[in-house]
Amino acid sequence: MSKDKKVMNELKSLIYTQLSKKYNKCLWPKSDCTKDCINAHSIQNSQILDQLASNNHLIMAVHRLNLDTEPEIEFNEVGRNKATTFTGLCGEHDSQLFRPIDVNQFDSSNEEQKFLIAYRSVLRELHTRIKSARDLQTTYQKSAEAGMWDSKNMDEPFWKAATRPIINAINWYQYKQNYDNIYNSNSFTEIEHECIRIERNCPLAVSSLFDPIKSIIGVEIPEQKFIVFNVFPQKKDTIILLSYLGDHQKDLRPYADEIINASGEYQLYLLSKTILRYCENFVISPDHFNLFSQQKIDAIKNFYLATVTQIDIDHNDKNLMLF
């Protein structure tokens, strides 16, 4: 084996090992907590996942990391206690924080409930970003220590790749602090929400967020403005909850309006494309997914993958309807 190939193989092995490690840090906002984290659900378990699961399984987009090929995904069955969970809260703080939305039915006039649903999405996303920054940093350090490259002579693309997720995680941490402050002061109305109820059975659930301005302009901007995006079933209806910081409302409202002002089948189609374009943290009911044709699954998979590298790619295809 040539020396380069040996170094590449060692590096790949480091990356795979690092990615399989959990990042355990309780993100409880009131004090520094060092307790072990649990697999906390980012989508409500006893009401929402319960309604969607079949034999305790749900369908999720599962990313397969293969460093030798293009990114790959499959829509696979995932166990309910693994689906959409993150190790960002200890058991005590997870239940303390989210009790109001875990034990009560969703009530769209309750500001605390709407805040907590959005907060849960923010915590999961921050946890994911910190983990990827840590993974990249660790892999970089270990590979430099192993002499795979000279850390004093970094080539620029690698340096960018190693630092961007860290800067990203710091920006995220600052964004999450807005939510921490609101939680700590019970000032829930500082978050603006648009909530719509559609009288239609909901076969999926989403807990995510996206920055539509950055995605469309495609440039790095100093302050990211996120729409926190939740979709979930409540009995026989579909609930859409779009949330943003009050200060960001003016800039984000036009993007939210596109979804809110649509109606009927087109609204659900628009929602489907928004989910596939911006979100990875969503589950689909297996009973519903199993009705999809192979042609439909391929169309969904291709659109999902294409928008990973080119976020503004667009075309119309009725196969992208997830409802």
Ligand SMILES: [Zn+2]
């Ligand atoms: Zn804790």
